[in-house]
Amino acid sequence: MEFIELILINKLDGVILKYPHSENVDGTVCITGHHLILSSRKEGVRELWLLHKNIDNIEKKENKPSGNVSQGGSLFLKCKDLRIFQLDIASTTELNLLAQTLENLSNLQDPSFFYPFFYRHMHPIVENGYTLYSLEGEFTKVLATEEWRVSRVNNNYTVCNSYGKVVIVPKSIDDETLTVAATFRQGGRFPVLSYRHTNGAVLVRAGQPLYGPKHRRCRPDEAILNTVVAVGTKGVIYDLRSSNSISQQQNKGGGTESNSNYSQWKIYNRSMDDVDNQQQLLDSYSKLIEACNDREISSDKWISKLESCGWPESVRNSLHTACIIAQHIHHKVEAVLIHGTHGLDATLIVSSLVQIILSPDCRTIRGLQALIEREWLQAGHPFGSRHRCGPYSSSQSQAQCQIRPAPTFTLFLDCVRQFLEQFPCSFEYRQSFLITLFEHAYASQFGTFLCDNEQERESRGVYQQTTSIWSWINQPDELTAYINPLYDPTPGVIWPSVAPMSYVIWEELYLRWLVEQHTEEREEQYRLIRTREQQLRAQAQQLRRELFDVAHQYYAPEGKADVICDK
Structure with missing residues (x-):
């Protein structure tokens, strides 16, 4: 053609x-x-x-x-x-x-006709963004502990077509065990390491177990998870689905882990069906944008319409779930496994947000780039299919997609935006960086967000024939536009508020084309006012969190999983 x-x-x-x-x-x-x-x-x-x-x-x-x-x-x-x-x-x-x-x-539909394959960067590339964040490099300290190793069992993408060639797994588990365990997990997504905290507690993610109505068992899968848990302790499994969704999946051959076979693990449900249901999430996003475009509605009705669209609740739910899991890791030093059905949407949002809460590195520009590489691109989030349609697409266009479109990555960026609102000095990047990622994830001259997984990008020559967005952003002249002038690194953990009143609509993204642009003088005044307001809010929230941490140590009931961070 x-x-x-x-x-x-x-x-x-x-x-x-x-x-x-x-x-x-x-x-x-x-x-x-x-x-x-x-x-x-x-x-x-x-x-x-x-x-x-x-x-x-x-x-x-x-x-x-x-x-x-x-x-x-x-x-x-x-x-x-x-x-x-x-x-x-x-x-x-x-x-x-x-x-x-x-x-x-x-x-x-064919990615080979997309602009990244025809675009040629005008300036010399200082560093290749496609090779910048290898798993071996990102997990150097973890691999030095002698507890974990690099596995290339998926080198030909035959074990799991959505994983990359390299995964981090327990050192005592051989590749043969991983291959068998993959047959027990949705899409072959066997348990892999996502994050290791400074206290040694780890976050592991996977696809749902193919438990089925016949209560299938897989000892290699059990062996992987039991290796993760320290002797004399129990890990925590968070199934990010409602009980009803789990029952429906069990009738289709899926399900959740059984208490009898995973006795070293405590199993909880934390419903994020609003995120894992792609059609529901896209409908919510479309209603959000529809509300933002409605200029005739009164302020009271607009607020009601905004809340009823479901998007703010999905943001709060994602942040709240991440807080709960982060507390297991940080306060209780417990290993945590998370999964939904396929492990491609809600699972990746939660694993990413947990790391932003716990790791200061993820609050830097390069740290966020590395996080997106690990938890989204190399973990197989289907960017090509999820971003085929946006909030204005017709139902007919959506129906033509083999894999359902959904603004999962946009939801993640909105969650990060809430962090920036509450902790304006703790992040090296400003929200313009997030907006740039949003724009290029949908349509770009760069190849980073093309296709659905690493296997497809490799087979189509993305890494050889296109330019990485990180190669462009990390140029000194470009990078300065994204640096937060108020950046003062917070070395420890940050706990976001998830109370309804804490949610702030991302007006700089959702409303940026709908409101009249300020003059330079008014923009500067507005920025100074907002900066001072954010500083005062951050100080108040920091005091509240310090009080919360003290209260948590003395009053949080032992064994209670759902410790709420919105007091």
């Missing part, structure tokens, strides 16, 4: 671009294989370069004809980065040709 076959019209004059809080632009539209480019003859007006992959939905509205004269109409381009463009076109024929062309180009 050639791009020329999909482009029915490649140039169109006299197009009017309408965009909120901006003057209308009378210009020329040019269509390339990857971009819609709109340029104006008027000096000082910037060109619009829009990646076709960024287009989420195209709505066409034809003007009513006057007699037998065609009156043209408008195209509304709704984008995954939440922008909405209106293009007014004088001719109905040209309107239809442009709409069909954009439909063709925005719905390409």
Whole structure:
């Protein structure tokens, strides 16, 4: 296939671009294989370069004809980065040709036709982002403990197609045991090390056990988990599903660990069905953006609409679950295994947030990059499929996807944004870094977030033929834009508040295209006010957390898993 076959019209004059809080632009539209480019003859007006992959939905509205004269109409381009463009076109024929062309180009499925394979970086690459964060390098201290080892049992991706080639497993467990244990876990996702805390407690993640209605047992899987637990202690398994979801999965061959076979583990349920259900999460995200776009609604009704969409609750639920698990690791020095059904969504959000709570390294720019590499890219989160549709996509577009789309990574970034709001001095990066990750995860010139797993990226030549986003971000000139000037490293653990009143809508992302931009003076005043407000809030929260830690040591009931951090 050639791009020329999909482009029915490649140039169109006299197009009017309408965009909120901006003057209308009378210009020329040019269509390339990857971009819609709109340029104006008027000096000082910037060109619009829009990646076709960024287009989420195209709505066409034809003007009513006057007699037998065609009156043209408008195209509304709704984008995954939440922008909405209106293009007014004088001719109905040209309107239809442009709409069909954009439909063709925005719905390409083969990653080899995407822009990262055609993009060439203009400046020399100082470091290769694809080789920057190897598991061996990230777990150097862990591997030095003689308790864990690097396994290449999945070197050919035959044991688990969503894992990378390298995983960290207990040193006493051989590869043959791992291979058998993989047959007992959903998608072959046998238990692997995610994080080891400074006190020695570990976080392990996996897919659900294929327990089934016949109560299947797998001794190699039990051996892996029992090796993780210290002698004389018990570990904790958190199944991130409701009892109803577990029962449904058991009828399909799945389920959860049994107390009799995993006697060295305490088993709890912590429902995150709102996150692991991709359709429910996408619907929640769509309702959030719909509420943000509603300019006619009163403030009271808007707040009600925001809360009822379900997105704030998913953010709080993710943070709360991470706090509970972090407390097992930090306060009780207990090994923790987490899993949902497939281990690709809620599991990865929780494992990532736990590390942000416990590890100061994850609060740095390179630390967050390494975290995303370990817990998302190398762990097999299907970015390509999850980001195929955005909040404006039609149900028909969603139904055409073999793997359901969902804004799981966006939810994770929103959770990190809540940390930045509550601890404005504890993070090296500012929220502009998170927004950049959000944008490039959906549509980018870089190949980092292409495809669904490491195996697919390798087979399609992503690592050889595209540029990593880390190679670009880590350039000194680019990096300065993301550094938090208030950064004062917090060496220990940070506990976020998960009370409903603590949730702050991410207006800099969800509302950034809908409100009028401030002048430079007003922006500076606004920033100073916000900075002072955040400093005072951080001081108050730090005092509250210090009191909470003292209270936790003396009053938290022994054996109680659900210790709430929102007092």
